[in-house]
Structures are given as structure tokens and as C-alpha cells.
Amino acid sequence: MMSRLQFFIRFSRFYPLSPQIRKINLSPSTPPLSLLHGPSGLQENFYGSRKTTIAATIDGNDNVPTLTPLQGSDVKKPSKQKLAAIIGGVGAALLVVITGVVVYFCLMRLKRLIRRESDAASSVPLPPVVWERENISPGAGAGTVSPYDTYNLRQLSILELEQATDNFNEINIIGEGSFGLVYKGLLDDGSIVAIKRRLHYPVQYFANEVKQIACVHHKHLVKLIGYCEENLQQFLVYDYLPNGDIGNHLYDSEGLPIGKLEMRQRLIIALAAAKGLEHLHCLSPPILHLHFRTRNVLVDDNYTGKVSDFGLSKLLVAGYHAESSSAFDCFRDPEVRWLEDFSERSDVYSFGVFLLELISGREALGRNQSDTQGNLVLQAKGTRDLYNFVDKTVRDHASQAVKQMSELALLCVDTGTRPSMKSVVKELERIQEGEICHLHSGLGEEIGIVTLGSDLFK
Known part of the structure; x- marks a missing residue:
């Protein structure tokens, strides 16, 4: 039979020894023998796992080695x-x-594409929209409206x-139109x-009429959003x-020309x-x-014109009489009563009167159809000297365009x-093309550089 020391030495070959101190008892009466590595002797440890230190003790009574797990005090996580x-x-x-940023940019790109498609679609007339004939006024239809055609029209509270x-x-009042004060x-x-605010005029079918207006979309029409x-x-x-109506850029508070716009911009x-x-x-x-008139033509930051106050016929007082409001005399067709x-x-x-204001730079102030001094239409028809009729800002420039x-x-x-308005559009496009060619020909015109493709020509 091998000695106890030989057994321990052979046993230690199969179990790596830790550098920690572990005691080996050969018998109850034998002092503990320490095996240490280092200056003080030989020290052997046994490991059962990464976190458990195992010591071998040989009991002298049964000669069977026993393994006692000991927690290492210096084991680090x-x-x-x-x-x-x-x-x-x-x-x-x-x-x-990164995912959030990508999603954000994708949504913004999609929004721009949708807006671009909407603008492109608005540049041509919409397909015919057939409304119910019931309760139709001369200015707008009043049939059943699909909620999908109103482009997110908002119903707001008075609060x-x-x-x-x-x-x-009152400091927020920016104008007054046929519907009332504008804030x-x-x-x-x-x-x-x-x-736009209108007081004390309850109108039947108000919401339905408003939805009809909201169905109409075009680049050169002011959008109704609520x-x-x-x-x-009633509120619209x-x-x-931001640039208000075109009248603010043509004449002063007395209706006299201020010479702010060039002929190119007016055209x-x-x-x-x-x-x-x-x-x-x-x-x-x-x-x-x-109710078309100069103050119903608004301009944005790029001086792109947009028509406002359209489709309000049924929202005004029923039984409207043409002579009941002198404010529209100059723009109203004299054949209409x-x-x-x-x-x-x-x-x-009405559009013809608007053109006369653009050319002359003066407001059509006349309220008496027989007053040639105050009626811009009668002045234009009776003038024999176009030079004195037009605004002096454009008098010496683009004379051909002014004449046409x-x-x-x-x-x-x-x-x-x-x-028809379709013919008017074609004629104005022809005049504009001639003016552009004249500018590029360099024949003494000093109106300025025209950038084709800009927002001004869309």
C-alpha cells in the first residue's frame, strides 16, 4: 500500500493546485502540512470550478480523502x-x-412627394364634379359631399x-370682404x-356649402382649411x-398709384x-x-396670385340685389341686376376691371356709373391717349405688352x-411670351432679369 504522501502527490497531478494556502491533514494527531509555492514553502489548491476552491484532507480514521469546498475570498467577477x-x-x-432618423427622413420625403403631386394635380382643371341639383345656387353646388374630397377640412370651435x-x-383685423371682417x-x-367672421346671419346648409368650397383646389385659389x-x-x-391683396401694391389709401410693381409682375x-x-x-x-375684385386677389411671398372669396353666393343674404351694395359697382357687370x-x-x-387697375395703378373708386371722373371703366373706354392712362412705372417700358x-x-x-376666361388665359400667356422674348432680345428694356422656371411662372 502506498503511503499517504505518495497518494496525495499522485492525486495532485489530476487536479491543478491553486496558489492559495490549503492544509493537508495526514492524521488527527499529525500537524497540518502546508504545501506552498513561494518563499515560505509549497502551497497547493484544488479547483472544482471557477468560483470554488477545493482543499483535500486525508483523514487518518478511514484513509479516504475528502474534498471540502471553500469560498475564495479574492475571486473577482x-x-x-x-x-x-x-x-x-x-x-x-x-x-x-439611427432607425428613428431614417424613418423621419422617409416620412419627410413622402410628405414632399405628396405635396408635389398635389401641386402638379392642381395645375390642371379637376375632372368634372357632378353635384346634386337640389338647392344649387348660381354660384355653387350644394349636394352631398364626400368627406374624402374636403382635404382634411377642420371644424373649429369659437373658443x-x-x-x-x-x-x-381689433389690432388683428387685416381686411374686410363680402363675408365680413378678416382677422x-x-x-x-x-x-x-x-x-373671416360674419355676425348674425344664420344660413341654412352652411356646413354643406363650406364643404363644397373645400372640395375645390387649385394653385391659384386660396385654400379653405376650416x-x-x-x-x-359663421367663420371661414x-x-x-403674408403679402395681402394686390391692391396694397398698386395704390395708396387714396387710390393713387404708388409705382411699386413692374409690368412683368403685373402680367x-x-x-x-x-x-x-x-x-x-x-x-x-x-x-x-x-364678387371678384382686386382685393380678392392675394399674393404670396413669391408674388404668385391667388383668388379668394369664391363660392360664397349661398352664404350671403338670400334675395341679393345687385344695386343693394354700392361697394361692388365698379366691378359688377352693369347688365346684372x-x-x-x-x-x-x-x-x-369683373376681371376686365381688375386688368384696368393693374395697368393704371389706380383704384376703381367710382360709385356712379355715369361719373367719368370716378369710373375707371368709362375712363378707359373714353381715353384716346393710353400713355396718360397707364401707370408711369410701366409707361416707358413694355409698351407693346401694356397696349395688348x-x-x-x-x-x-x-x-x-x-x-371666356379660357380665352383670356391664352391671350395673357401669349402676351407674356412676347414680353419674355422682348426682354431676352435686349432691346433697351430695363425691367430686370426674368428667371424661367421660377415660382413666378408656375
């Missing part, structure tokens, strides 16, 4: 697991951030509009809007155009307004503006045969 966890967490966070206008503070407002979502009807008041909420605005009216007349049934008498010809006449535009305006206000 592995740092590689911590490092892997940190790296994994940082990587996951970066992945979430929202009061907050948007600081309780309809500049700021909605909760940050949108800057123009709010409405409200509460407390015997439109996009806000662009005229063409934009003509396209807006043409689109309304192309609908089925056609929508008549009825009752609302039922309006037609596309009536809008063409004046002739077109006189055709529009003629009591006989008048052109």
Missing part, C-alpha cells in the same frame, strides 16, 4: 461580461436612434378662434391663418398670405388670377365667383361679345 453588456446596450441605443385672434382684437390668427398647431358656426356667427378659416399676377377663375368656370356645374342674372360673363367683366393688355381689358368689359 469577470470584467468581460460587463464590457460585453455595455457594448451591447450602446449598440442597441445607436440602432434605435379656438377667440384664442387665435386674442378675442378678435389674422394663430392656431394651436402654429398655423397662421386668415379668419370653418365654425356658433352663437349666430383660410391660409394666410404674372393677372395670368395667375385668370387661371384661378378659369378653373372655377371649368367645374361641372361651374362655380361663379360673383339680380343674383340669378349672374353668369360666367359677369366674372369676365389694355385691349384685352376693354374686350372683357364690353357690353357685347366677351371672351
